[in-house]
Amino acid sequence: MTLELVVLIKVVPDGKEVFVDPVNFTLNRSMATNVLNPADENALEAALKIKDEHGARITVMTMAPPFAEPFLLECMSRGADQAVLISDRAVAGSDTYPTSLTVAAAIKHLGKVDIVFAGEKTSDSSTGHVGPGVAEFLEAELATYSRSCRYEDGFVIAERELEEGVEVVKIPTPAVVTVITDSNNPRRATLRKKLNAQKKGIIVWSLQDVGLPSDWVGLRSSPTVVKKMLPFPAIERKGKVIALDMIDDFVKELVDSGIIKRGGN
Amino acid sequence: MxxxxxxxxxxxxxxxxxxxxxxxxxxxxxxxxxxxxxxxxxxxxxxxxxxxxxxxxxxxxxxxxxxRYVKSKGIGFLTKDSSIDINFRSTKFNETKTGYTVLxxxxxxxxxxxxxxxxxxxxxxxxxxxxxxxxxxxxxxxxxxxxxxxxxxxxxxxxxxxxxxxxxxxxPLKDEDVAIGVKEVIKLPEKTINDRFNLREKEGFAGEYVLGFLDGGVEAGGFLYTNKDSISLGVVISMKHLRENNKTYSYDIVEQFKNHPSIAPLLEDGKVDEYSARMVQEGGLASIxxxxxxxxxxxxxxxxxxxxxxxxxxxxxxxxxxxxxxxxxxxxxxxxxxxxxxxxxxxxxxxxxSFVLRDMHTFKGIGDITWGSLIHQKMPGVLEKVMLGLFMEDGEPKKHVNQIVKEALKSSGLKSSKLLLEGYRMYKRM
Structure with a gap:
């Protein structure tokens, strides 16, 4: 039976073009162009690698207004087989809770699923909630912060990159894997696949299609309340120059300023 | 199929x-x-x-x-201190629009x-x-x-x-067929542009310049076009010249053009919005x-x-x-x-x-003229001397125009026989 893989993506404003409004501390996104969330590119690539090895059907999925369509087509142009856009006015203003709920409902609506891939977090809100949230609602196993993973007879073996080191986990499918940014080299779209994607188009589902009542989602069903945003104070660099062959001075400088600690022995 | x-x-x-x-x-x-x-x-x-x-x-x-549509077309020769411009403006361009600036x-x-x-x-x-x-x-x-x-x-x-x-x-392209174009787009309010270039709404200016003042005698052409609320400005340098002068950087030349005393006031308070470079094919008919x-x-x-x-x-x-x-x-x-x-x-x-290949035939060999030292190195200086002779009041007795021209040519080292020959060649090919 063909492996069924789902890749969750989000279209985000290009982080390089977003700045904090100096007066009211809100994010000004008006100058920013939209891009695919960087970690999602790695999530897609992780899925494509499993498809290369085992054969699979990959569905990319996002919950967004219709402007996300070209990004879904781009994912298909890199090798995904189909794309689902969950688009409904009722979901506007949803935080990560109803978003996870809606995405999980859409995945169930697809039918059988083996592995769901998502980026470790999105570059615009950085919560990292949706992947684990979807796992919860699907009652699937979860491996977060994966830097590489493979599939083996009904199991996912994922290398998780943690602060303390690397943890290798083996979990049964269905599983959700969140993938860290820059953990692989996303392949490029090809002309042939772009043509096929344009011809095939995307699938658009409403809330009704995935079988959720509209009062379960949207701003009113979102527990998060943003009270205010504060700017991160800029760190003044000392700009001290130390010649390359004075490496001892450099190390001493780092120890003296408390950036690094001297070892135990 | x-x-x-x-x-x-x-x-x-x-x-x-x-x-x-x-x-x-x-x-x-x-x-x-x-x-x-x-x-x-x-x-x-x-x-x-x-x-x-x-x-x-x-x-x-x-x-x-x-x-904007081109209401005003300029041609200018720039020396270190001066600019000698022809600025053609015509209401005839209102009726028959001949060119539009575009981004x-x-x-x-x-x-x-x-x-x-x-x-x-x-x-x-x-x-x-x-x-x-x-x-x-x-x-x-x-x-x-x-x-x-x-x-x-x-x-x-x-x-x-x-x-x-x-x-x-x-x-593959040959050096002599290629020029490097470098461009900046400089943001300025629409009204400021109108005031500085003497334009009304939707009217535009397009100017080409001979840059006769560049460090090291580098030969380059400049251009400046008005958009609605920005100015496109840049230079075109022949690849051959760029290679021969390997201390020359295209961005330096753009800076020198922007800082010229006749150009700088037009750009004052403008913000560079984008900059870019590209190849320009200038090989003419021979390179097709x-x-x-x-x-x-x-x-x-x-x-x-x-x-x-x-x-x-x-x-x-x-x-x-x-x-x-x-x-x-x-x-x-x-x-x-x-x-x-x-x-x-x-x-x-x-x-x-059609005009596509006809023009290429009519103007074959034009590159020898437009990339020649006469236009880039001699002409601007001679013109400046003539203009100064005519318009600078220095308390000395006035001279006839032919005397002023003669002296200007002399100081530039141009022989009048050579000038006549080159001038004729240029006149025929342009």
């Missing part, structure tokens, strides 16, 4: 015009553009001269994103959208590797190992014709490659269709006209004997009968 009647490589003015014309004739067309969005990899000085676009879009003057990012996106609306399959963000051949016949394009088939391919890939070179249908073969044609900048006589710099109108001619050739060939080298030879005939 091929997947497409025609594949057009490149979504600039040449490619989009060709694609629209093909689609208008009910042909199944694929347009492939490497930039996403279209225009984002483009650098053009930015005056669209002439009315070629009406061939694919009769109402283009109303619908296309045009900045190519906007224009190219518009043209690609129009092509899509016309039924063209537009694919952006992917680069074609090379033409696909079956024997000597072009049967489509190759990308990442896949072949997309078509009866004909129109290469409209711009001034850096990589696909044509990699497919072995044209030789074979324009067609069995199953393909080359159009626009990729074919070296651009025009510069020192007074004016043009490319987009040649691109559009050649794109349309290539499209018409495909349409006629398909309706007649089919695509072959023989049937596509009509393309060159069409160009010979």
């Amino acid at each position: 091929s997947e497409f009647d025609a594949i057009v490589v490149g979504g600039g003015p040449a490619g989009t015009s060709a694609a629209m014309r093909l689609a208008a004739n009910k042909l199944n067309v694929l347009l492939v553009e490497k930039a996403d969005p279209p225009g984002s990899k483009n650098v053009s000085g930015g005056v669209l001269w002439g009315n070629s676009l009406s061939g694919v879009m009769p109402d283009w003057e109303k619908t296309a994103p045009l900045e 190519r990012t906007k224009l190219d996106q518009f043209l690609n959208k129009k092509a899509k609306d016309a039924g063209v399959t537009v694919v952006t963000g992917v680069t074609v590797d090379r033409l696909a051949f079956e024997g000597k016949k072009v049967v489509g394009v190759e990308q990442d190992g896949d072949i997309i088939t078509s009866d004909a391919v129109i290469l409209a890939e711009g001034a850096n014709p990589r696909v044509a070179i990699d497919s072995g249908i044209r030789p 490659p074979k324009l067609y073969g069995n199953g393909y044609m080359i159009a626009g900048d990729a074919a070296g269709f651009s025009f510069s006589n020192g007074l004016i710099l043009q490319g987009m109108n040649y691109a559009i006209a050649s794109g349309i001619a290539a499209a018409d050739t495909v349409v006629e060939a398909k309706a007649g004997s089919g695509i072959s080298e023989q049937s596509l030879s009509r393309y060159e005939e069409k160009l010979m009968n």
Whole structure:
């Protein structure tokens, strides 16, 4: 039976073009162009690698207004087989809770699923909630912060990159894997696949299609309340120059300023 | 059977015009553009001269994103301290609009959208590797190992014709055929531009300059065009000169141009919005490659269709006209004997009968003049001396004009016999 893989993506404003409004501390996104969330590119690539090895059907999925369509087509142009856009006015203003709920409902609506891939977090809100949230609602196993993973007879073996080191986990499918940014080299779209994607188009589902009542989602069903945003104070660099062959001075400088600690022995 | 009647490589003015014309004739067309969005990899000085676009879009003057129409055309010689300008303004340009300043990012996106609306399959963000051949016949394009088939391919890939070179249908560019263009777009309020250039709403200025004051005697031309609320400004330097003076950097030259005492006040308080560089083909007739073969044609900048006589710099109108001619050739060939080298030879005939190749023939050899030391090194200085002789009041007894000119020539080291000869050559070729 063909492996069924789902890749969750989000279209985000290009982080390089977003700045904090100096007066009211809100994010000004008006100058920013939209891009695919960087970690999602790695999530897609992780899925494509499993498809290369085992054969699979990959569905990319996002919950967004219709402007996300070209990004879904781009994912298909890199090798995904189909794309689902969950688009409904009722979901506007949803935080990560109803978003996870809606995405999980859409995945169930697809039918059988083996592995769901998502980026470790999105570059615009950085919560990292949706992947684990979807796992919860699907009652699937979860491996977060994966830097590489493979599939083996009904199991996912994922290398998780943690602060303390690397943890290798083996979990049964269905599983959700969140993938860290820059953990692989996303392949490029090809002309042939772009043509096929344009011809095939995307699938658009409403809330009704995935079988959720509209009062379960949207701003009113979102527990998060943003009270205010504060700017991160800029760190003044000392700009001290130390010649390359004075490496001892450099190390001493780092120890003296408390950036690094001297070892135990 | 091929997947497409025609594949057009490149979504600039040449490619989009060709694609629209093909689609208008009910042909199944694929347009492939490497930039996403279209225009984002483009650098053009930015005056669209002439009315070629009406061939694919009769109402283009109303619908296309045009900045200003050229009301005022300038030619200037700049020395370190002075500028000698001719500024031609005419209300006749109000009635017959001869040129519009454009920002190519906007224009190219518009043209690609129009092509899509016309039924063209537009694919952006992917680069074609090379033409696909079956024997000597072009049967489509190759990308990442896949072949997309078509009866004909129109290469409209711009001034850096990589696909044509990699497919072995044209030789690599030579230094002497190439110039480097560097451009900046400088933001200024619309009203400030109107005041500084003496323009009303929608009226624009387009100026070309001989930069006779550059460090090390580097030869370069400058240009300055007004957009709605920005100024496009830049320089064109011949690749040969750039290589000979390897301490010369194109951005230095742009800075020197921007800081010139006659230019700087026009830009004051402006913010650099973007900067970019590109190749400009200036080889003229001698550098034009074979324009067609069995199953393909080359159009626009990729074919070296651009025009510069020192007074004016043009490319987009040649691109559009050649794109349309290539499209018409495909349409006629398909309706007649089919695509072959023989049937596509009509393309060159069409160009010979239009301004595209006519202008190239009329002005062959112009590069010797426009890139000569007479224009760049001698002329500005001589003109400055003459003007100072005429207009600078220094308390000395006044001289006749012929005396002033004689002295100016003498100090520049130009022999009047040589000047006469060079001047005549220039006069004949321009």
